[in-house]
Amino acid sequence: MVYKCVLEDGEVVASKELLVDDMDVAALKQQLAQTQRMMKLDHPHLIKYLDVFRAESPQRICVVMPYYSEGDLRDFIERQRRPIPEVKLCSIVLQIAGALKYLHDQNPPLMHLDVKPDNILLLNNEEQVLLMDLDLCRSVEVTASVVRRSNEPTYEYSAPEMVRSSGTPKADVFSLGVVTYVLATFPDIPAALNDRNENVVLSDSSWTWDTLRKAIRRDVLKVRNYKYSEDFIRLIGDMLAPDANDRPTSGAVIERLTTVMEKKLMQGLE
Numbered sequence: 001m002v003y004k005c006v007l008e009d010g011e012v013v014a015s016k017e018l019l020v021d022d023m024d025v026a027a028l029k030q031q032l033a034q035t036q037r038m039m040k041l042d043h044p045h046l047i048k049y050l051d052v053f054r055a056e057s058p059q060r061i062c063v064v065m066p067y068y069s070e071g072d073l074r075d076f077i078e079r080q081r082r083p084i085p086e087v088k089l090c091s092i093v094l095q096i097a098g099a100l101k102y103l104h105d106q107n108p109p110l111m112h113l114d115v116k117p118d119n120i121l122l123l124n125n126e127e128q129v130l131l132m133d134l135d136l137c138r139s140v141e142v143t144a145s146v147v148r149r150s151n152e153p154t155y156e157y158s159a160p161e162m163v164r165s166s167g168t169p170k171a172d173v174f175s176l177g178v179v180t181y182v183l184a185t186f187p188d189i190p191a192a193l194n195d196r197n198e199n200v201v202l203s204d205s206s207w208t209w210d211t212l213r214k215a216i217r218r219d220v221l222k223v224r225n226y227k228y229s230e231d232f233i234r235l236i237g238d239m240l241a242p243d244a245n246d247r248p249t250s251g252a253v254i255e256r257l258t259t260v261m262e263k264k265l266m267q268g269l270e
Contacts, residue, residue, distance in 0.1 A: 004067055013050065014068075018061040018135060028059070035061055038134045041106075045099040047121075047132040068130070073117035073179070076126065077186065083226035084183055085270035087261050090232070093180050094257045095129035096120060100176065101250040104169040108139040111167055115175035116157040117182065156190040160203040160242055170244035173253060177239025178202055184228060184236065185219045192219055202240055209246060213237035232260050 003015045018035070020028055038049045051064040073092075084092075096115070103110040113136040121130040159174035161167060178190050181202065191199040192215040200206060207215075216237050220228050235256050241247045248256065264270065 005064075012067045014065045016063045016065065016135075017055075018063065020059050020061055032061055034138055035063065035134075038063075038137060041102070041134075043099055043102040045095045045129050045131055046102060047130055047134065049134070068121055068123065070121060070123050072132075073120035073122060073129075073183075076122055077117055077182065080186065083223050085226070086228055086232055087264050087270050089180070089183050090257045090261045090264075091127075092122075092129055092183065093176065094254060094261070096131055096176055096179070097250050097253045097257065099129075099131040100169070100172050101254060103137065104172070104250050106139070109169055110137055110139055111169055112137050112172050112175075113162075113167060114157075115172055115179060116154050117179060118154075120179070154190075155203070156201045158203055159244065160205060161244055162203075168244060169250065170247045173239050173247045173250055174203070174241075174244070176250075176253070177236055177247075180236050180239065181216060181219075184232075185223060187219070192216060203242075205242075207242055209237075209241050209243070212240060212242065216240065229260060229264065231256070231263065235260065 001017045003017075005013050005015045007013060020031060032052070032054055035049075036052045039052055042048070047065055049063055049065060051062075053062050054060075055062050100112060100115070103112055112131065112134065114133055115131070119131065119133040121132055122128070123130060157175045157178045159167065159171035162171055181187075181192075182190050189199065189201075191201045192212070194200045194206065194215065195211065202212065213234075217233050220233050220236065235248075235253070238246070238248055239253065
């Protein structure tokens with residue numbers, strides 16, 4: 001539950017309550033410490049946690065954040081009526097990748113584990129991106145969260161390995177790949193057509209890397225009135241590799257996106 005609140009000094013903030021399973025006291029303390037760790041994070045494309053504290057009856061963790069009235073990336077997608085130029089699309093994804101690299105570079109590394117359009121805020125006339133919702137964010141050494149979520153992470157955006165493990169930073173790269181694919185193709189659901197003409201989510205075990213890359217390339221090339229570069233299409237396919245070991249790191253994604261943007265701009269294209 002998220003509330004809009006006004007502090008005594010007139011500042012408007014958002015307060016979010018995370019209900020937790022209080023049966024495991026040790027796990028609860030670990031979750032509180034993990035959430036409080038988010039307050040120390042400072043990145044221009046990551047939501048800022050202003051305060052974190054524990055409350056009773058019911059047992060919950062409260063998070064205070066800045067309040068933003070702007071819409072998220074899902075709102076942007078739903079009202080979009082034409083293809084997003086490659087430079088702008090790369091700029092959006094680049095900012096998210098920057099936030100993810102910042103998380104992945106922490107010691108120990110942090111994983112967001114819930115990258116999807118609903119958790120990406122657009123500010124300043126859709127020029128600035130802010131990655132939100134750090135509820136599931138945890139270090140690689142923490143195997144689970146005790147937060148009781150009313151809405152589980154959307155499985156269409158989850159990496160295939162998440163069904164059998166607690167994931168690695170490469171799981172965030174896969175989710176970012178799904179977001180990038182959605183921004184380029186505007187599918188009704190985050191899925192692609194397989195050889196049998198069935199809509200299948202990108203994390204489905206039936207995909208091989210080869211068949212998935214072919215499906216992605218076909219769908220991106222079908223976009224009307226705009227042509228995305230082959231370098232950009234290949235990057236999407238690499239981010240969505242079924243095997244996490246085959247995916248680029250968030251840092252490598254940044255480097256490749258920067259190269260794609262530079263090539264477009266040097267050609268005088270958007």
